[in-house]
Structure formats: C-alpha cells, structure tokens
Amino acid sequence: MQATNHYSLPVPKAALQGIDRSSSPAHTGKLKHAVDLVVPYDTPVLAAADGTVTFVRDDSEKGGPSIAFWYDSNFIVIQHPNMEYSRYDHLATRSAMVKPGQQVKTGQQIARVGTTGFTLLPHLHFQVFVFTGSNVWTDFETLPIKTF
Ligand SMILES: [Zn+2]
Incomplete structure (x- = not known):
C-alpha cells in the first residue's frame, strides 16, 4: 500500500543534511518505510500535512545509542483526513508546541529535534502509517512515502 496523502518535508529544507534509510538497525519489519532526516539539534519539526494531533509526549529526558532507550523517545502523532x-520521534525534551486534539496545518512547527530515545545522532525519525490495532508502539504498518 502506498501513502495516499501528500506529505511535505517535516523539517526546513535548508537544515536537511541527509535522508538515512539504512543506518538505523531499527528500520525493519513494520518500520520498513520510516525515514531518518539528519538535521542539527533544535531544528524545528513541521507538520507534514494538515491533520489533528492525537499523541504528544515530550517529558522524556533520556536517549542514546542503545536500544535500551527505545521507549524513551519523545514523539508526536498526527491523524490525517484519510x-x-x-x-x-526523538523530539527535544519539553519542546512540543501542540496538544492532543489540536488541528495543525502543513508546515506548522510542532516541536524541535532532539536526541531522546534510541538515536545515534540528532535526527528526526519520520514515518507515515496506518493503525492495525490500538497500541501506538506495536499495532501499525508504515507506508512508503515519496522521496522529498
Ligand atoms: Zn528512525
């Protein structure tokens, strides 16, 4: 299944140093279509399409190059009309600028890039997905998105 919404780059283009689809050993199985956008720490994170915020976590202060930090990622989820x-993922601590239930527009800043969770260097983990159940950590399938 291909993503049907149009998604824009979720970081300012000038900040983008690379798109890494291979370095993370975590991008297998249901995370197959996730991408890592390499950008400096504190880079603004932008909504990739219009939608409604459904999850916000930004209270974690932990992260590093170990899978032990997997569940320590600060993250935001946006539901799109389709x-x-x-x-x-990996948002800076207490950087969220949105709340669950809030409507956002494409390109609107929602947080800043950090190093929470399992991450080797500052980057934004970005994925487009559909739910296959109700658990945001386990019940989903990522969708292929067009190269930005
Ligand atoms: Zn990633």
Whole structure:
C-alpha cells in the first residue's frame, strides 16, 4: 500500500543534511518505510500535512545509542483526513508546541529535534502509517512515502 496523502518535508529544507534509510538497525519489519532526516539539534519539526494531533509526549529526558532507550523517545502523532497518520520521534525534551486534539496545518512547527530515545545522532525519525490495532508502539504498518 502506498501513502495516499501528500506529505511535505517535516523539517526546513535548508537544515536537511541527509535522508538515512539504512543506518538505523531499527528500520525493519513494520518500520520498513520510516525515514531518518539528519538535521542539527533544535531544528524545528513541521507538520507534514494538515491533520489533528492525537499523541504528544515530550517529558522524556533520556536517549542514546542503545536500544535500551527505545521507549524513551519523545514523539508526536498526527491523524490525517484519510486516516493515515504521521509520527515524529526523538523530539527535544519539553519542546512540543501542540496538544492532543489540536488541528495543525502543513508546515506548522510542532516541536524541535532532539536526541531522546534510541538515536545515534540528532535526527528526526519520520514515518507515515496506518493503525492495525490500538497500541501506538506495536499495532501499525508504515507506508512508503515519496522521496522529498
Ligand atoms: Zn528512525
């Protein structure tokens, strides 16, 4: 299944140093279509499409190059009108600028890039997905998105 919404780059283009689809050992199985956008720490994170915020976590202060930090990622999830979702991970601590239930527009800043969770260097983990159940950590399938 291909993503049907149009998704824009979730970081300012000038800040983008690279798109990494291979370095993370975590991008397998249901995370197959996730991408890592390499950008400096504190880079603004932008909504990739219009939608409604459904999850916000930004209270974690932990992260590093170990899978032990997997569940320590600060992240935001946005639901789009066609029931696809976008997820933004490794956000800086207490950087969220939106709340669950809030409507956002494409390009609107929602947080800042950090290093919470399992991450080797500052980057934004971005994925477009559909739910296959109700657990945001386990019940989803990522969708292929067009190269930005
Ligand atoms: Zn990633």
